[in-house]
Amino acid sequence: xxxLLQIIFDALSLGSLYALGALGIALIxxxxxxxxxxxxDFIAFCVFAMLWPSIDAAAIVFAGQLPFYLLxxxxxxxxxxxxxxxxxxxxxxxxxxxxxxxxIASFALGFVIRHVLLMLxxxxxxxxxxxxxxxxxxxxxxxxxxxxxxxxxxxxxxVLVILVLFLKRTxxxxxxxxxxxxxxxxxxxxxRANGVILLAFAISGMLAAAxxxxxxxxxxxxxxxxxxxxxxxxxxxxxIGGLGSIPGAVAAGFLIGAASVVFQATLPHDARVxxxxxxxxxxxxxxxxxxxxxxxxxxxxxxx
Amino acid sequence: MSxxxxxxxxxxxxxxxxxxxxxxxxxxxxxxxxxxxxxxVVEMFINIMVVVGLYVFVGNSGLLSFGHISxxxxxxxxxxxxxxxxxxxxxxxxxxxxxxxHAQLPMWVATPISGLxxxxxxxxxxxxxxxxxxxxxxxxxxxxxxxxxNVYSNWDSVTGGQGSIVGIPPTMxxxxxxxxxxxxxxxxxxxxxxxxxxxxxxxxxxAVAASASGIxxxxxxxxxxxxxxxxxxxxxxxxxxxLSIVNPGAFYLRTTFITLxxxxxxxxxxxxxxxxxxxxxxxxIELFRDLEKGISLGGHTVGLPNGVQEIAIGIITIVILxxxxxxxxxxxxxxxxxWPLQRRLTRPVQTALKELH
Numbered sequence: 295x296x297x298l299l300q301i302i303f304d305a306l307s308l309g310s311l312y313a314l315g316a317l318g319i320a321l322i323x324x325x326x327x328x329x330x331x332x333x334x335d336f337i338a339f340c341v342f343a344m345l346w347p348s349i350d351a352a353a354i355v356f357a358g359q360l361p362f363y364l365l366x367x368x369x370x371x372x373x374x375x376x377x378x379x380x381x382x383x384x385x386x387x388x389x390x391x392x393x394x395x396x397x398i399a400s401f402a403l404g405f406v407i408r409h410v411l412l413m414l415x416x417x418x419x420x421x422x423x424x425x426x427x428x429x430x431x432x433x434x435x436x437x438x439x440x441x442x443x444x445x446x447x448x449x450x451x452x453v454l455v456i457l458v459l460f461l462k463r464t465x466x467x468x469x470x471x472x473x474x475x476x477x478x479x480x481x482x483x484x485x486r487a488n489g490v491i492l493l494a495f496a497i498s499g500m501l502a503a504a505x506x507x508x509x510x511x512x513x514x515x516x517x518x519x520x521x522x523x524x525x526x527x528x529x530x531x532x533x534i535g536g537l538g539s540i541p542g543a544v545a546a547g548f549l550i551g552a553a554s555v556v557f558q559a560t561l562p563h564d565a566r567v568x569x570x571x572x573x574x575x576x577x578x579x580x581x582x583x584x585x586x587x588x589x590x591x592x593x594x595x596x597x598x
Numbered sequence: 599m600s601x602x603x604x605x606x607x608x609x610x611x612x613x614x615x616x617x618x619x620x621x622x623x624x625x626x627x628x629x630x631x632x633x634x635x636x637x638x639v640v641e642m643f644i645n646i647m648v649v650v651g652l653y654v655f656v657g658n659s660g661l662l663s664f665g666h667i668s669x670x671x672x673x674x675x676x677x678x679x680x681x682x683x684x685x686x687x688x689x690x691x692x693x694x695x696x697x698x699x700h701a702q703l704p705m706w707v708a709t710p711i712s713g714l715x716x717x718x719x720x721x722x723x724x725x726x727x728x729x730x731x732x733x734x735x736x737x738x739x740x741x742x743x744x745x746x747x748n749v750y751s752n753w754d755s756v757t758g759g760q761g762s763i764v765g766i767p768p769t770m771x772x773x774x775x776x777x778x779x780x781x782x783x784x785x786x787x788x789x790x791x792x793x794x795x796x797x798x799x800x801x802x803x804x805a806v807a808a809s810a811s812g813i814x815x816x817x818x819x820x821x822x823x824x825x826x827x828x829x830x831x832x833x834x835x836x837x838x839x840x841l842s843i844v845n846p847g848a849f850y851l852r853t854t855f856i857t858l859x860x861x862x863x864x865x866x867x868x869x870x871x872x873x874x875x876x877x878x879x880x881x882x883i884e885l886f887r888d889l890e891k892g893i894s895l896g897g898h899t900v901g902l903p904n905g906v907q908e909i910a911i912g913i914i915t916i917v918i919l920x921x922x923x924x925x926x927x928x929x930x931x932x933x934x935x936x937w938p939l940q941r942r943l944t945r946p947v948q949t950a951l952k953e954l955h
Contacts, residue, residue, distance in 0.1 A: 398863075413909070
């Protein structure tokens with residue numbers, strides 16, 4: 295029972311991370327059909343924004359020293375600003391390009407961000423301690439769960455609730471859903487394209503910052519490649535969930551997180567190193583069974 | 599009434615121009631280049647093989663593939679297994695089956711076997727993956743990359759795990775690399791004018807109409823997938839001979855995206871685009887590498903700070919795509935008539951990729 299609870303919490307917290315990532319990718323994909331490969335580098339950028347640029351081994355914590363009620367809004371702002379900047383400077387010019395071109399452009403942008411970080415901070419991972427008290431375990435029904443896992447899950451659920459309220463109850467949310475469903479039609483009915491796209495980028499950037507904060511607190515290090523893995527899984531999750539479906543992306547994020555944890559726990563010891571192979575294999579199997587994704591929106595159906 | 603010239607007569611000039619251009623590059627670098635420069639040229643030729651292989655599938659089918667670098671991995675490791683002296687293998691790679699453990703083949707035999715191995719693997723997984731369409735197929739190839747990388751990084755007794763396998767005979771020079779590039783271009787050309795290549799491009803441009811005309815999309819995609827896997831398997835084998843070590847990290851995301859960028863920058867729907875994208879990006883990399891080392895201006899060495907190279911290349915890629923979204927060649931092929939670029943497509947057609955929309 296205790297082990298089961300442990301597994302459930304592991305799965306939920308890992309799934310939360312992937313779900314937040316998938317959300318950031320699905321929002322932008324929804325409004326402009328762009329798979330944003332720079333998302334992982336946005337995450338890393340937000341983490342490094344807490345440090346002062348230096349190539350020494352010891353990190354000089356700068357913004358990271360702020361109390362949390364200042365640090366969190368600041369980082370969200372940085373994430374949103376970077377994301378908006380990338381849309382204004384780069385992606386705006388690719389509105390009519392084909393998806394492959396956009397994808398490569400976003401990859402190139404991520405490449406630039408990564409190497410700017412490398413230049414400023416060098417490739418050595420740096421230790422950064424944020425809120426060490428979150429590492430302490432708490433007891434939930436007899437199982438010892440790290441506080442951070444609980445916080446991660448709560449934050450994710452809160453983000454999801456806020457986002458759902460935003461999308462369902464506000465004018466901007468309505469515009470965004472309309473744009474995700476049929477962009478041309480939405481524009482004809484008076485939705486401001488630039489506004490909606492900027493908003494999607496801003497939210498996506500904030501989600502990247504949130505993931506960065508969670509990752510940094512969890513691992514205690516800032517590493518240039520730290521966002522890449524989350525980005526990849528998130529990308530896969532958006533496809534498995536059904537491209538264009540935001541709830542689908544979240545659900546698939548949780549599903550992949552759960553699958554990783556369950557494989558880790560149940561595979562025989564020798565096969566455990568091949569866990570990722572099993573996860574990717576499962577992804578292929580899911581695609582074969584439901585090529586349009588698990589929760590494909592009706593609008594995604596191909597018309598002849 | 600005169601007969602229309604055959605497809606070969608109309609288009610044969612493209613591979614010839616490309617192969618001769620590469621031959622001139624090889625000769626110049628052999629004659630005048632330093633050792634380090636020659637290595638750069640060899641690496642460029644190997645990249646040309648990979649990107650041409652990618653073009654065979656991506657260019658003709660219109661589907662993006664993230665998984666082709668795994669064929670490079672398969673080819674490189676197969677070559678390592680076949681060519682490393684048995685004495686060394688029996689220490690580092692104990693888990694190999696006996697016949698592989700005792701084999702030591704020359705490069706000329708091992709390389710085609712590696713290509714065939716990759717092609718065979720592609721035939722098996724392709725039968726499953728090619729049933730998917732659009733972005734689902736792209737993600738499935740991504741999954742393939744993940745599976746292969748994970749297995750090769752962790753199957754210690756057969757692949758040496760995360761570490762490198764050493765001891766592959768370093769037999770590459772610009773001429774062998776040129777032969778590799780020429781073979782890749784020739785295969786890609788022959789495929790693209792074959793019945794299957796024409797049929798596949800028809801499905802790319804108008805999937806529904808092609809299917810209504812009796813084209814079996816899954817079958818044609820599978821053929822292209824296998825052919826491209828063969829070419830990339832060869833490239834992987836030559837890459838192993840070039841570095842004389844292999845490790846799984848070399849065949850993962852970075853290589854995947856760099857080669858895809860080269861293809862898209864050049865023009866993803868043309869063979870000339872595939873080759874010129876690699877040449878353009880390689881020249882840029884070399885240029886900035888030199889600038890980082892510094893150029894002497896009146897006794898002073900002025901150099902760019904380290905790391906500018908990658909940043910500049912990223913920015914230049916974005917700018918090229920911004921102004922030439924269909925790549926440097928605009929998806930046209932090199933040809934004599936209306937030199938240098940003959941219009942092949944009236945406008946870039948992207949139907950299969952529209953499945954993303």
